[in-house]
Amino acid sequence: MDVPFSNKFYEVQKYISGTDHMADAWLVGINSEVFKGLSEKQQDAITKAGEEVQQWNVDFMEKEDETALQTLLDNGMEYNDISDEGREEFVKVSQSCYDKFKELIDDDELFDATAKFCGKN
Known part of the structure; x- marks a missing residue:
């Protein structure tokens, strides 16, 4: 929620959806x-x-x-809010990008550990 909050999205848009599409691996x-x-x-x-x-x-x-x-x-x-079914579909589609992300990161062990830590594996 930080990006929409800190950038005052409420000034230019009416809706926000809880997609949980990002996880910060701090x-x-x-x-x-x-x-x-x-x-x-x-x-x-x-x-x-x-x-x-x-x-x-x-x-x-x-x-x-x-x-x-x-x-x-x-x-x-x-x-x-996104339904559980919608959330599962969102995860499924995003996981189709994992191979490309792994290629960019070039460290499968790090990628897998980060995804697991973030609950996105």
């Missing part, structure tokens, strides 16, 4: 050589902190999306 990263040079205890602490902050971000963005949607509605937009 990642926490560290230089692999630096990470390998740390003790196992330090690596474990960084890994745990990374997992915690990623979950924090998921929860934070969910709340932000609720606030953004309410602002859009308060400014006159009408919300259309």
Whole structure:
């Protein structure tokens, strides 16, 4: 909801649909050589902190999306929810693009892990 909210779509359009077509794979990263040079205890602490902050971000963005949607509605937009069947069809069509995305990313393991993390596999 951030893009329609921050760009004030309500000024130029009446409808918004809940398609769930995007998932941000917000990642926490560290230089692999630096990470390998740390003790196992330090690596474990960084890994745990990374997992915690990623979950924090998921929860934070969910709340932000609720606030953004309410602002859009308060400014006159009408919300259309997609049925479960429609959502499944949307996912099916988007998955037909996965081979092209994998080609562009050129790292199947990273792509698959990201899709799984985002719940889009």
